[in-house]
Amino acid sequence: DTEVTQTPKHLVMGMTNKKSLKCEQHMGHRAMYWYKQKAKKPPELMFVYSYEKLSINESVPSRFSPECPNSSLLNLHLHALQPEDSALYLCASSPTSGAITDTQYFGPGTRLTVL
């Protein structure tokens, strides 16, 4: 099973709301990632968790707050977002974060609209 699941599929929120995106994998992967993808663009890396510890933060604004409660779950907490944050948010996982042969598997994404 090479499945990464994400919920919700769609999310509409106002600029004062607080919401969370959820990602789950049961492949035993120890690295998990959040990406942001705007229309007709490649994914942009936001955060990397390796063995449940945050290892990379690509200078993402603090209104995005990641959390990795355990090795299977990854959350992205959202607060006071701006309309320009509207995008497809993709979660991914890989066996580790360093082996050359590792492959990254993506979830279906959450389509976020900020009003």
Added chain:
Amino acid sequence: GDSVTQMEGPVTLSEEAFLTINCTYTATGYPSLFWYVQYPGEGLQLLLKATKADDKGSNKGFEATYRKETTSFHLEKGSVQVSDSAVYFCASRRSGGSYIPTFGRGTSLIVHP
């Protein structure tokens, strides 16, 4: 820094036509190379990969060969179908260090019946 260059789309073909989407890379050392496909409204799916020179990745009729001498990883399919319409991303990932893939811009493929 590392970079991946893909041909600009959209690529528009008739069903059963031959497909080539060009991809070249610049990287230190010998990166692993990947093709991902993104269908409308969905996430990225790994299509195929190659981890060393002269490796050929293949899946669902698609093929790509890792060419070190030309730093290329072109995607090919002998006979496309309407269901192949999607955006295709070429990506590289350098050996060692954290897994931070470098994506190309993506190439949109439109296949007409």
